[in-house]
Amino acid sequence: DAKTTQPPSMDCAEGRAANLPCNHSTISGNEYVYWYRQIHSQGPQYIIHGLKNNETNEMASLIITEDRKSSTLILPHATLRDTAVYYCIVRVVNAGGTSYGKLTFGQGTILTVHP
Amino acid sequence: DAGITQSPRYKITETGRQVTLMCHQTWSHSYMFWYRQDLGHGLRLIYYSAAADITDKGEVPDGYVVSRSKTENFPLTLESATRSQTSVYFCASSFRVGGAYEQYFGPGTRLTVT
Numbered sequence: 001d002a003k004t005t006q007p008p009s010m011d012c013a014e015g016r017a018a019n020l021p022c023n024h025s026t027i028s029g030n031e032y033v034y035w036y037r038q039i040h041s042q043g044p045q046y047i048i049h050g051l052k053n054n055e056t057n058e059m060a061s062l063i064i065t066e067d068r069k070s071s072t073l074i075l076p077h078a079t080l081r082d083t084a085v086y087y088c089i090v091r092v093v094n095a096g097g098t099s100y101g102k103l104t105f106g107q108g109t110i111l112t113v114h115p
Numbered sequence: 116d117a118g119i120t121q122s123p124r125y126k127i128t129e130t131g132r133q134v135t136l137m138c139h140q141t142w143s144h145s146y147m148f149w150y151r152q153d154l155g156h157g158l159r160l161i162y163y164s165a166a167a168d169i170t171d172k173g174e175v176p177d178g179y180v181v182s183r184s185k186t187e188n189f190p191l192t193l194e195s196a197t198r199s200q201t202s203v204y205f206c207a208s209s210f211r212v213g214g215a216y217e218q219y220f221g222p223g224t225r226l227t228v229t
Contacts, residue, residue, distance in 0.1 A: 032215045043205050043220030044158070051214075091216070102148060102173065103218060105158040 004088045009110040012082075018075040020109055022088030025069040032091050033064060034103070035073045037084040044087065044105070047073065078113045085110050118142075121206050121221040128196050129229055136191045136224050138206030146209040146216070147189040149173075149181065151202040152223075158205070164189055196228045 005023040012018040024033065035047040048055055048062045050071070055062045061074040075082055087108040119140040128134045138147065149161040150173075160173030162181040170181050178200060180192045189208075193200055203225050209218040 034215070036218075041223075043207070043223050044218075046217050046219060049215050049217070102160055102163050104160075105150075107157055 004090055004106055006086070006088050006106065006109045008107065009112070012075075012078045012111060012113050014080060014113055014115050015077055018078040018082065018111055018113070020073040020075075020086050020088075020111060021070065022073070023070045024088070024090045027068050027090055029068075033062065033068075033071050034089040034091060035060070035062065036087045036089065036103075036105075037082075038087070038108070039081070039084040047086075078111075080113050080115065083111060083113045119206060119208055119219055119221040121204075121224050123224060124222065125225050127227045127229060130196060130198060132196050134193045134196055134226070136193075136204055136206075136226070138189045138191070138221060140187055140189075140206075140208040140219075140221075142208060142210070142219075143186055144208035144210045144219075145186070146218075147183065148207040148209065148218070149179075149189070149191045150205045150207065151175065151200075152205060153202050161191065161204075193226075196226075198228050200226065201228045202226060 032049050032051050034049040036044045038044045047059050050062045050064050064071045085108040087105050089103050122137045145166050148163045150158045152158050159175050161179050164170045164183045167183050167186050183189050203223050205223045206221040207218050209216045
């Protein structure tokens with residue numbers, strides 16, 4: 001699986017968009033980009049994933065560059081409840097066999113949303 | 116309630132005791148996982164399972180035993196607890212969406228070994 005690099009921390013004002021970057025310059029063509037977050041003392045929470053195209057769901061948008069070497073998770077209107085550690089994970093498509101889609105978590109980005 | 120639950124949520128045990136952490140999911144997901152989370156190490160995979168009776172070791176399996184006789188349950192047993200196993204334990208289940216896997220986590224069990 002490709003290695004990811006994220007800034008250790010970021011700040012955002014409440015109501016503004018939070019843009020969290022992730023570098024995955026060694027990504028290969030068959031690897032998905034996943035985003036999870038972990039709010040303090042809770043289990044990690046799935047946010048979104050993508051392969052090539054930009055993706056949007058009720059929680060966030062995922063923008064993947066054309067060369068797929070980096071991506072940005074966008075929380076369009078950040079709230080105080082979005083304060084969490086955000087993890088960017090790259091994982092091989094159809095990683096079945098003996099791996100069953102298991103994830104490797106890095107250190108993530110601590111996003112702090114301020115009033 | 117639908118979802119993934121863990122019990123107990125908090126547990127204090129003594130060194131050398133056997134302790135079992137329970138995990139139950141109601142989605143019938145095939146894949147289940149156990150992670151531990153410690154300060155300075157992040158989330159690390161202990162064991163995982165593709166289906167009932169199919170389990171495999173993760174990154175840090177020593178000192179742990181798992182079983183999966185039913186799809187919905189995936190208990191984790193510490194055979195002889197040690198202080199180094201003091202941690203927060205998260206169970207997760209996963210299903211495939213096309214070529215990707217979405218993984219959903221339980222609320223965690225905070226275990227203290229004295």
